[in-house]
Amino acid sequence: MIAAIGKTIGKKLVAEAIGGGSKAAAGRLAIGVEVDTKEVEQMLWRINQDVVPRATVSALNKTARKLKTLGIRETADATGVTPQTLIRERYRVGSARLARPEATIRVLLRAVPAIRLGSTKKDAIGARQGERGVTAGNRSYPSAWIMESSRGGGPQVFHRLGRERFPVGVHKVVIAETARAINDRLVTSNSRELFNGYVTHELKWRLGNVSR
Numbered sequence: 001m002i003a004a005i006g007k008t009i010g011k012k013l014v015a016e017a018i019g020g021g022s023k024a025a026a027g028r029l030a031i032g033v034e035v036d037t038k039e040v041e042q043m044l045w046r047i048n049q050d051v052v053p054r055a056t057v058s059a060l061n062k063t064a065r066k067l068k069t070l071g072i073r074e075t076a077d078a079t080g081v082t083p084q085t086l087i088r089e090r091y092r093v094g095s096a097r098l099a100r101p102e103a104t105i106r107v108l109l110r111a112v113p114a115i116r117l118g119s120t121k122k123d124a125i126g127a128r129q130g131e132r133g134v135t136a137g138n139r140s141y142p143s144a145w146i147m148e149s150s151r152g153g154g155p156q157v158f159h160r161l162g163r164e165r166f167p168v169g170v171h172k173v174v175i176a177e178t179a180r181a182i183n184d185r186l187v188t189s190n191s192r193e194l195f196n197g198y199v200t201h202e203l204k205w206r207l208g209n210v211s212r
Helices: 002-009 037-079 176-208
Strands: 013-017 029-033 091-094 104-107 133-136 139-142 145-148 155-160 168-170
Touching (some): 037 104, 037 176, 133 145
Antiparallel strands (some): 013 029, 091 104, 133 139, 145 155
């Protein structure tokens, strides 16, 4: 489309005003208009080489950030992990660039330790020990207890794996399958529509500044 416009604008334009009635020929007026195509060609070159690539990169990054926000919200709701910060810190967005017009979303799928549920600060303890067990965020773990892990990494919420005193396990919230399914669905169902909306907006805004 741009190439066709460039060829058309580069020609000599003739506008004709035709008078009315049977004496149309007598009222004929021809106006010759010479167009300097150099400035137009420069504008078209800038659109192809600068405006469109930058609009595309910006739209890709906005799409990735929006999908990240949706993924965090839905994963937190589906798994009951609170606050959302615990899910958000597992997301990584790789920004698109002019040299690499591709945005990526990576999700660390490791389980969330129960000790951190309810905490609003990174690596802080959100779980609370009670008489009958542990409360962590919106979850309760009867007969569990908080103790320093012998493997390092600070305190954890422990529970017995059987009737005997040992072995013991650590309470965690598994998010892998849920997070994977949610993000696959969002990318498949929402990415195209989001990108089209963002790139349309970016192109309109940037094309409006081309001639400035």
